[in-house]
Amino acid sequence: xxxxxxxxxxxxxxxxxxxxVRAVDGVSFDIRAGETLGVVGESGCGKSTxxxxxxxxxxxxxGTIRYRDRDGRMIDLTALSEHERLAYCTDLxxxxxxxxxxxxxxxxxxxxxxxxxxxxxxxPRSEIEGRVRELLQRVGLRPEYARRxxxxxxxxxxxxxxxxxxxxxxxxxxxxxEAVSAxxxxxxxxxxNLLKDLQQEFGLTYLFVSHDLSVIEYICDRVVVMYVGQIxxxxxxxxxxxxxxxxxxEALLSALPVPDPAFKRRxxxxxxxxxxxxxxxxxxxxxxxxxCRFATxxxxxxxxxxxxxxxxxVACHHAEDLALQGVNMxxxxx
Ligand code: SF4
Ligand code: MG
Numbered sequence: 001x002x003x004x005x006x007x008x009x010x011x012x013x014x015x016x017x018x019x020x021v022r023a024v025d026g027v028s029f030d031i032r033a034g035e036t037l038g039v040v041g042e043s044g045c046g047k048s049t050x051x052x053x054x055x056x057x058x059x060x061x062x063g064t065i066r067y068r069d070r071d072g073r074m075i076d077l078t079a080l081s082e083h084e085r086l087a088y089c090t091d092l093x094x095x096x097x098x099x100x101x102x103x104x105x106x107x108x109x110x111x112x113x114x115x116x117x118x119x120x121x122x123x124p125r126s127e128i129e130g131r132v133r134e135l136l137q138r139v140g141l142r143p144e145y146a147r148r149x150x151x152x153x154x155x156x157x158x159x160x161x162x163x164x165x166x167x168x169x170x171x172x173x174x175x176x177x178e179a180v181s182a183x184x185x186x187x188x189x190x191x192x193n194l195l196k197d198l199q200q201e202f203g204l205t206y207l208f209v210s211h212d213l214s215v216i217e218y219i220c221d222r223v224v225v226m227y228v229g230q231i232x233x234x235x236x237x238x239x240x241x242x243x244x245x246x247x248x249x250e251a252l253l254s255a256l257p258v259p260d261p262a263f264k265r266r267x268x269x270x271x272x273x274x275x276x277x278x279x280x281x282x283x284x285x286x287x288x289x290x291x292c293r294f295a296t297x298x299x300x301x302x303x304x305x306x307x308x309x310x311x312x313x314v315a316c317h318h319a320e321d322l323a324l325q326g327v328n329m330x331x332x333x334x
Contacts, residue, residue: 002173002205003031004066004074005050024049024229024279026306026315027063031173036199036206038220038237040213040252042276046229047209051175054207055092056085067092070172090120090169097178099158103150109136110146113165122169135164138201140194156187160194167198177209192219213256217241225249228287229279231306234313242326245314247292250324268325286317294318 006028024046031037039047052058054065056077065077067088077085096102103112113135114128123131133143139160150158159179166174176195180188196219199206210216216223216237223240225233225248233246244250254270272291277283286304289295298317306315316322 001030002033002068003054004064005029005031005054006064006066025282027226027229027231028306029224029231029234031205031207032222033205034199034203035221036208036219038216038223039207039209039226040211040216040223041226042211044228044276044279045226046279047211047226048177049229050226051094051177051207051209054173054175055094056082056089067173086120090116090122091172092175093166093169093171093173094175094177095159095162095166095179098182099155099162100150100182102162103158105150108147108149109161109164112150112161113146113168116165116168120169131168132164135168136161138167138198139164154187156183156191159183159191163191163194163198167202170202171204173205173207175207175209178211179208180215181210181212188215195219213252225252228277228282230282230287230315232288232315234306239312242328244324244326245309245312245319245322246288246316247294247322247324248288250326251291253327254325256327286315294322 027046027050029037039050041047049058053060054077060078063078066074067077068074069088069091075088077088080088107115110129110132113132117123117128117131118125129146132146136143136145141157141160141164145153145157150161153161159182162179179195180191183191192215195206198204206219208216208220220237223233223235223237224231225240225246227248233240233244233249235245240249241253244253251270251272254268270293274291277287277290283290285301286292286295286299289299292299296318302317304315304317306313309319312319
C-alpha cells in the first residue's frame with residue numbers, strides 16, 4: 001500500500017482553522033501502489049475533506065493517515081509537525097478542479113510549474129526552465145509555452161499545466177480532485193487518456209475524487225463510495241458497476257446517462273426522496289435510512305459497520321438479502 005487512511009470513529013477535520021468543522025466517521029481505506037482509487041459521492045459527502053486531510057491542509061482530530069515512504073517505512077502523517085511534513089509534500093501532490101482558479105494569472109507557466117522545485121530547492125535555478133519545458137512536453141503542450149501566462153490557454157490546456165505542476169516533483173501519489181469536472185466532454189476524454197498514459201509512464205498512484213460516475217468507471221480500478229461523511233461501499237470498479245451492494249450506490253448508478261444505446265440499462269432510475277443529510281448532524285442508525293426503500297426498524301436504530309459480504313465490502317445491514325440493479329457499461333454491449 002502507498003497509504004492507509006484510518007479514521008475509526010467520528011473525526012473532525014478543519015479544527016482550529018477558518019473553515020467550518022466537518023465530521024467524517026469510520027472512513028478507513030488503503031491506497032494500493034499503482035492503482036487509481038476512486039472516491040465518489042455527492043457534493044458535501046466528505047470526499048474533498050478526506051483528500052485535504054491526506055495533504056495536511058486540514059487537521060485530523062482522531063485517526064491516522066499513514067504513508068509508505070520511498071524507503072518502505074509507514075509514516076503517520078498526522079503525527080508530524082508542519083516542518084516534518086514538508087519532507088513528504090513533494091511525494092503527495094494534487095490537481096484541483098478549476099484550472100482557472102488554481103493557476104495564478106500573474107505568473108508565467110515557468111513560475112507556476114517551477115515554483116515547487118525552487119521552494120524545495122529540488123533543482124538549481126538554472127535548470128528549472130529546462131525541467132518545466134520537459135514537463136510541458138510530457139503533458140502534450142509545447143515547451144515554448146513556458147513563457148506564457150494562464151490566460152493564453154484553453155481550459156484543457158490550463159489543466160495540463162496543473163498536471164505538469166503536480167508532476168514536477170516526481171510524486172508517488174497524485175490526488176485528482178474533480179480534476180476533469182470543469183472540462184468539456186471531448187477535452188475531458190483527452191485529459192483522462194493523458195492521465196492514464198502518465199500513470200503508466202511514471203508509475204503513479206492516483207486518488208481520483210469525483211461526483212461523476214461515468215468518469216470514475218472509465219479511469220478507476222477500485223472505488224470508495226461515500227455518503228454523508230461515511231464509506232458505504234468499497235469495490236473493484238467493474239464489480240461495483242455490474243452489481244452494487246449498497247442501495248445508495250445502486251441509486252447513483254441508476255442515474256447514469258447511458259452513453260450509447262447499445263449499452264442497455266438493466267433497471268429503472270431510482271429516485272431518492274429527501275435531501276443529503278448534514279454530515280455534522282447525521283440521522284441515527286444508518287445515515288441513509290430516511291432515503292432508503294429497504295430501511296427497517298433495525299436500520300433506524302443501529303449503525304451498519306463496513307464489513308465483508310460475499311467478498312465485497314459494504315456498510316448495510318441487509319446487504320446479503322438485496323439483489324440490486326447494476327449498469328452495463330464498458331466494452332461489452334449486449
Ligand atoms: Fe438501507 Fe438499512 Fe442498508 Fe441503510 S442499512 S442502506 S437503511 S437497508
Ligand atoms: Mg469537493
